[in-house]
Amino acid sequence: MGGRMAGWKRFLGVFLLGSLLLTAGCPERGENQSVARQVKIAVSLADMQRDGNQIIKQVMDGRKKQEQVDITWLDAKNKAAEQQKQLQQLAGQGIRAVILQPVDPAAAPGMVRQLARNNIKVVALESLPPNTPVDAYVASDHQRAGELQARFVEEALKQAAGGGPGPGATAGGPSGGGAQGQGGQSAGQDQGQGGQSPGQGRQVSPVVPPGLQLPARRPLNVMILAGDPRDSAARIIASAAREALKGNPRVQVVAEVDQPGNDPSTVSPAVQRALAKLNNQIDVILAADSHLIVPAVEVLKAAGLNNRVLTVGVGASKEVSRALVAGEHDGEVDNRPDLLGQYALDAAVGLAKTGHWQYDTRVTSGDYSIPARIVPVRLISQANSFLLQERWGKELERKSGGGQDQGGGSPGGDQGQGDQGGQQGGDQGGDQVQGDQQGGQANQAGQTGGSQQKPRTTLRITTRDGKTVEVQIQGEVKKIESVEGARPGARQMPFQAGGGGGGGGGGGT
Structure with a gap:
């Protein structure tokens, strides 16, 4: 009886030990299975430092865990020979698909053939290699x-x-300060801030619309x-x-x-x-x-x-x-580039896992019809x-909004730079240079009194023969109309001022 009890105890001990070992091993097996399920893809970018490519990398890295994909990043540094060398080294690494942004599209067909011989699917990004049967094409x-x-x-x-209103109009209308006569984008921006106190610095302001x-x-x-x-x-x-x-x-x-x-x-x-x-x-x-x-x-x-x-x-x-x-x-x-990253990753993962992907159109590349998705x-x-x-x-x-870093936070610093730009545009003649100098004086007046009294607007009017005239008005301009030659029925050019501050400096042409 004692012998049988001892045998049962030994059996029970062995059973419990085996169960513990199996239980302890389960997480490791699960982790290995998760790693084994990951598919490997590579992304070959022409230049990793380009801003759009940085966005693409950020989007793809943000999804790789969810998609269970391991991404190898290749930066060709804008050298076609380097890109070809990097792609050659992918052989034997278990890569299933490559997203290829070619440095030189003319050299890309040879790279695609090389990848295809290694049974690697190719997603062309933005540039389509000529007469080449890539597996997918994603482009804007x-x-x-x-x-x-x-x-x-x-x-x-x-x-x-x-x-x-045109393509560059903003809700508040163009800024005041005589920007219409100059027809310049940065000039209107700098002038519009002349009546602010220096502590506010230069803000992003409405600019002169492109049509003007x-x-x-x-x-x-x-x-x-x-x-x-x-x-x-x-x-x-x-x-x-x-x-x-x-x-x-x-x-x-x-x-x-x-x-x-x-x-x-x-x-x-x-x-x-x-x-x-x-x-x-x-x-x-x-x-x-x-x-x-x-x-x-x-x-x-x-x-x-x-x-x-x-x-x-x-x-x-x-x-x-x-x-x-x-x-x-x-x-x-x-x-x-955010959508380019999403769609290119969708294509690569689909091709790597199933050999298929969800495209929405086809494009022609020489003798081939390529599945594509256009952003x-x-x-x-x-x-x-x-x-x-x-x-x-x-x-x-x-x-x-970095005007404070230049000119000690004073609006006059930006306006003075504009005056220099106006003087460089000397093809307008002597009247224009004189107008720029007057604008600099108006800037000083705007800075002195802009924060203590009503805003002052300087209107700069430039005629077609290059002459410039400035008129200074106390308060904000609401509307300006130009009637050509004062002829009955002549076309009027309305101009809505968005509350220009003091002073009319700023470069112009």
């Missing part, structure tokens, strides 16, 4: 982007003719920065803008310049040559990429022309968004720039 609506650029110009023309920046002559002269001719996205954007403007007799494309490799360093000399050739009579610059519009704006600022040349880009990068909010740039087509784009101007502030947050607000 390039055709619509070019059309929206042309629409911006056409709406500005309607506004100039008194036909509507256009010259009286027609047709307008348009320059297109077309980007890399090998890049299908850039080609489509530039072509769509050109075709949309072609049927408008009030507009003519006078220069279209390529930028191989989308290299911004090629932009400045191109814009300078065009300005010299046309005696500074460039009225609009359109760019297929935000990074191309930045050096163009810098050239215009240096020449004192930024206040009378409309600029419109595509991409809404952080730097360009700052310029737009600050009034140095007029319009951007936002290609929605809607949107036109951004000063009026709806808050849409970009949602993306870039307080950093964008600090940049646009």
Whole structure:
């Protein structure tokens, strides 16, 4: 009996020990199973430092746990050879799908074939490799982007003719302080703050609408920065803008310049040559990429022309968004990198797990019909720039409201810089320079009494022959009407002032 009891005890002990070991091992097995269920994908970006790509990375990293996906990030640093080398190293790593944003679309077909031989699915992002059977294509609506650029110009023309608020109008109307006579974006912004106390600093204010920046002559002269001719996205954007403007007799494309490799360093000399050739009579610059519009704006600022040349880009990068909010740039087509990241990840995960994905259209690439998903784009101007502030947050607000850092927080610091810009634009003649000097005196008066008495508005009127006249008025201007020649039935140009502060300095042309 005792022997049998001892046997039972030994059996029970072994059973309990085994149960404990099995129980302790379960979490580890579950964790291993979870890791085993993860699929591996790679994302090869042309340049990780680009603002849009940073948004794409943020979106994808935020979903990888939910999607049970392991993402390998590859940064080609804008070098096609480096991108090819990185993709070659993916062989044997268990990668099931690659999201490919090619540095050089012309070199991409060979990269895609190499990945296909390793049984890796390929999602082309933004640029479609020519005549190549990729498994998916995710891109913003390039055709619509070019059309929206042309629409911006056409709406500005309607506004100039008194036909509507135009693309850059804001709810409060343009700022006072004589901005209408200058027709400049940043000038109106700086002047509108002249009556504030220095402690408030410079705020983002309504700017002169694009229509009031256009010259009286027609047709307008348009320059297109077309980007890399090998890049299908850039080609489509530039072509769509050109075709949309072609049927408008009030507009003519006078220069279209390529930028191989989308290299911004090629932009400045191109814009300078065009300005010299046309005696500074460039009225609009359109760019297929935000990074191309930045050096163009810098050239215009240096020449004192930024206040009378409309600029419109595509991409809404952080730097360009700052310029737009600050009034140095007029319009951007936002290609929605947040949605590009969502849709590209959907495609890669679907192809990696099931071999299929939810596309909504097809595009042609040579001999192949490619499943695709096209991201809607949107036109951004000063009026709806808050849409970009949602993306870039307080950093964008600090940049646009940073007047306190320059000139000791005094509005006069910004206005004085505007006067220098006005003097640089010497093609307006001696009367214009004299007007700028008068504007500087008006600034001082506005700063001295603006916070203690009623706001004072300085109206600067520039005639077509280049003469400038300034009139200073106590109080805020509610409405201004210009009647050409005082002829019966002549067209009137209404101007709603949004409460301009004291002083009329600020650069103009």
